[in-house]
Amino acid sequence: MSQHSKSRQQAEVAFANAQSQFFGRSSAAEELDSLAQAREEKTLRLREARLAKESKDHEAAAASLLAKRAKRT
Template identity: 70%
Template sequence: MSEQHSKSRQQAEIAFGKTQSQFFARGQAFEEIDAITAARTEKTARLREARLAKEAADSLALAIKPAQKRPGRS
């Protein structure tokens, strides 16, 4: 079922194929960048939440801890 096409048509089909493959490669690159960006955003949010929880726990522990008495003062 191979059809014979003119030389100019064959060249046009080859050029179109190259353009299509570049287009799909570009789309794939953007998908990879978007995935990396989403992962970075999720990690940043997770780390921020952990930091805020630790700061709150430290603040609470400091508030609960009784004041230390200094020796030598009456």
């Protein structure tokens, strides 16, 4: 009877270890997903800021060129 009890204890310990690894992986995956989402949001925000700056710079360059042309005539 003690042999069965020892086997059961070993099985329960092994199951607990497997279960904790599973839940550990699950929380790690959630953390990675959260980090990836934050990175995507930051990338989108930075891309929008860059495009707005490029547009503003392009408009300023065009206005400067038109001003130079206007001075020539």
